[in-house]
Amino acid sequence: MSKSGKILVSACLLGENCKYNGGNNYSEAVVRFTEGKEVIPVCPERLAGLGIPRTPIEIRGDRVISRDGEDVTEKLQIAVKEILSQIDGEDIECAVLKSRSPTCGVRQVYDGSFTGTLTDGSGILARALIDSGLEVIDAEEV
16 A cells, blocks of 8 residues: 555544444454544535434345335435545555445345345445555454
């Protein structure tokens, strides 16, 4: 990694209380990994206005659905586009994203059944970042 670049990081991993239940996913390993770097925290769910706390969401097919059946796909797509716009032209080394999240999951996401079942795939922000050519790292691999 270059010394001058920035690192995009899921805000919950930095201790921001933006998880669906109002908590966070603070990761000492991620914080150590980003030491000395300029960090850009992101939370697509918060940016999409889904609220904190909020009803859990999962990917079902090509849609993102809340546990109570609301389709929040478009709200999240707008948030992802805004994040991509904000980082356009920035020297981003990589992104470190929260595992299994419907927006940030890198390798696996929950399957939309709200039963804790995982399936291979990426969240919508992770997929967009990967498609844009950015290196995306699962937080559990840091």
